[in-house]
Amino acid sequence: MTTGVRRRMGVEERRRQLIAVALELFSQRSPDEVSIDDIASAAGISRPLVYHYFPGKNSLYEAAVRIAAEELAGRFAEPRGGPLGARLLRVMRRYFDFVSEHGPGFAALLRGGSAVGSPQADAMIDHVRQRAYAELLVHLDVETPGPRLALVIRSWVGLAETTALTWLDGRTLPREELELQLVHAFLALAAVTAATDAETAGVVRAVLDQEPPDGPFAQLAASLDTLLPRDGQYR
Numbered sequence: 001m002t003t004g005v006r007r008r009m010g011v012e013e014r015r016r017q018l019i020a021v022a023l024e025l026f027s028q029r030s031p032d033e034v035s036i037d038d039i040a041s042a043a044g045i046s047r048p049l050v051y052h053y054f055p056g057k058n059s060l061y062e063a064a065v066r067i068a069a070e071e072l073a074g075r076f077a078e079p080r081g082g083p084l085g086a087r088l089l090r091v092m093r094r095y096f097d098f099v100s101e102h103g104p105g106f107a108a109l110l111r112g113g114s115a116v117g118s119p120q121a122d123a124m125i126d127h128v129r130q131r132a133y134a135e136l137l138v139h140l141d142v143e144t145p146g147p148r149l150a151l152v153i154r155s156w157v158g159l160a161e162t163t164a165l166t167w168l169d170g171r172t173l174p175r176e177e178l179e180l181q182l183v184h185a186f187l188a189l190a191a192v193t194a195a196t197d198a199e200t201a202g203v204v205r206a207v208l209d210q211e212p213p214d215g216p217f218a219q220l221a222a223s224l225d226t227l228l229p230r231d232g233q234y235r
Contacts, residue, residue: 015053015063018043022064027104031061062120068105069124072098073131084139084207085183085216091135092160092179099164100175107168110161132157140203148197149190156186183216191220 009017021043025034036057040047054060075094078087099106109125136153137145145153160182167178187207194201211217 011053014045018050018053018060019064019067022060023068023102023105023108026061026064026108027106031057031108058118062118062124064105065109065118065121065124068102068109069128071102072106072109073128076132076135078135078139080138083210083212083215083217085187085211085218087139088183088186089179089216092182095160096164096167096175096179099168103168107165110165129154129157132160141206142203146197146199148193149200149203152186152189152193152200156182156189159185159189180216184220187217187220 018039022034022039025038025042034057036050037047039057039060040050043050050060054063072095075098076091078091080087109128133150133153136156137143140149142149163178163182167173167175187204190200190204190207194204208217
């Protein structure tokens with residue numbers, strides 16, 4: 001008769017396990033409702049052992065958010081070159097890959113650190129949003145955007161977050177549909193702003209000039225072009 005022996009985990013392996021468990025629990029309930037006892041029970045270890053690896057729940061929460069934030073931020077990196085529509089679609093596919101594979105971690109990340117009093121966690125989430133914002137500026141070939149164009153980009157980043165969180169709650173719509181919808185939404189937001197902002201209009205025209213007939217923006221190009229004022233129409 002063979003008796004099973006539980007393998008002893010190394011320090012880093014145990015920390016990774018606790019972070020994964022924490023992400024799962026934080027996604028199911030508000031972080032302030034999850035106790036160290038809950039985390040210990042889910043990990044199959046004692047409460048004192050959790051404290052051996054992390055001094056408290058906040059430090060575990062921050063470690064979990066840091067892992068999720070760094071991975072998610074990396075999904076926005078995309079080589080520059082080629083039509084913007086295709087680039088954005090690749091970014092959205094990687095973004096939804098993360099959401100699909102790490103749904104609990106994504107939900108915990110977007111909840112922020114206010115529930116557990118963690119400014120560090122909030123800063124990590126803002127870092128993801130800033131990375132996304134900076135990547136978009138690179139792709140638009142804009143160094144210092146005016147306030148209207150900046151608002152378009154930040155609004156779109158927020159829309160992507162909201163769309164992904166809504167999709168996670170039941171996954172009632174095909175993710176491919178939402179990925180393309182978000183790509184279209186970026187151009188639509190920019191086009192509406194372009195009706196009253198010359199800088200954004202120039203960006204939209206440059207994007208549409210590079211869009212091939214079979215590109216993601218092609219379906220919208222003709223309609224959106226009618227929204228753009230002709231030269232000299234700005235006051």
